[in-house]
Amino acid sequence: MDVFSFWFILASYSVKTFAQRCKVTQRSEHGLVLLDHVFKSFTVDRLASCYIACNSQPVCQSLNFRLSDKTCQFNKETKISCPACLKQNEGFIYAENPDRALLGSVPFRTAESCRHIIQNGDSTGNGEYWVDPQGNGNSFKAFCDMTTDGGGWMMVVNIILASSQSSWWNGTAEQTFQGMRNYGNGKMAITKSAMSQLRAYINFTQIRFHCSKEK
Numbered sequence: 057m058d059v060f061s062f063w064f065i066l067a068s069y070s071v072k073t074f075a076q077r078c079k080v081t082q083r084s085e086h087g088l089v090l091l092d093h094v095f096k097s098f099t100v101d102r103l104a105s106c107y108i109a110c111n112s113q114p115v116c117q118s119l120n121f122r123l124s125d126k127t128c129q130f131n132k133e134t135k136i137s138c139p140a141c142l143k144q145n146e147g148f149i150y151a152e153n154p155d156r157a158l159l160g161s162v163p164f165r166t167a168e169s170c171r172h173i174i175q176n177g178d179s180t181g182n183g184e185y186w187v188d189p190q191g192n193g194n195s196f197k198a199f200c201d202m203t204t205d206g207g208g209w210m211m212v213v214n215i216i217l218a219s220s221q222s223s224w225w226n227g228t229a230e231q232t233f234q235g236m237r238n239y240g241n242g243k244m245a246i247t248k249s250a251m252s253q254l255r256a257y258i259n260f261t262q263i264r265f266h267c268s269k270e271k
Contacts, residue, residue: 089120089148091141096130103149114157115164121149137176160185163195169258170200171208179207189233189257196237209264212251216242 084103096116100106103121106128110116113130117137120129124147134152135142137159142150158178160167166188167173173185179202187210188195201209212233229245230238233254238244246254254260 084121084149084151086149087144087146088135088150089143089145090118090131090133090135090138090150091143093117093131093133093138093141094120094129095132098128099126100128101126107151110151110153111155114153114155114162116153117156118150118152121151123147123149160187160200162186166195169208169260170198170202170210171258173200174202174206174208189254191257194234196234198236199239204264210236211239212236212254213245214239214242215245 084107100109103126106119106121109128110119110130115132116130118131118134120131121127122129133141134156135150157165158173158180159165159176160170160173160178161180163186166186167176167178168189168191169187170185173179179200182200182202184197185200186195187198199211199214201207201211229247230236230250231247233246233250235244235246235250
């Protein structure tokens with residue numbers, strides 16, 4: 057039996073691609089501090105206690121340790137996701153959490169788009185990722201192609217026909233872009249208005265079309 061699969065995926069930014077960053081164990085960096093992304097601050101008895109506390113919480117992406125009063129600060133971003141936020145300050149030590157939750161891997165670390173995950177260096181290959189284009193907590197799982205042309209493509213249509221003799225799809229398109237979560241049913245498409253809604257939040261500039269035939 058012939059099976060035809062039609063699907064569209066899109067990139068969210070006009071930039072071509074970002075190199076996948078290597079995942080390495082981070083060491084502490086004296087004289088640096090990450091600004092504007094602290095979500096928790098408390099005092100500890102020593103630097104090691106700050107490390108342990110951050111490592112035990114995947115939501116902690118990185119830490120600042122203030123030497124003067126042994127204040128431990130948890131950051132929701134890293135120097136990779138916000139390089140402009142990293143500043144020199146001899147009174148601090150900065151370190152990243154090697155056990156941090158990657159962007160898009162869990163509901164509390166949602167990405168704006170598939171391209172956002174690539175830019176953040178958090179791609180683990182093709183598959184499902186948690187996204188929240190609106191940034192309002194209404195997250196869902198979308199399929200991301202992280203390998204084609206630099207990666208960062210989000211699936212917006214996935215239609216499978218039973219055979220080459222089948223009539224064109226006559227299903228009902230999803231009225232909102234959140235309907236992309238249903239890509240796995242083989243009959244997912246979003247309306248033109250839903251596509252426009254999506255573009256209002258992520259200014260994508262490219263659309264890809266892929267057709268495959270299986271026997």
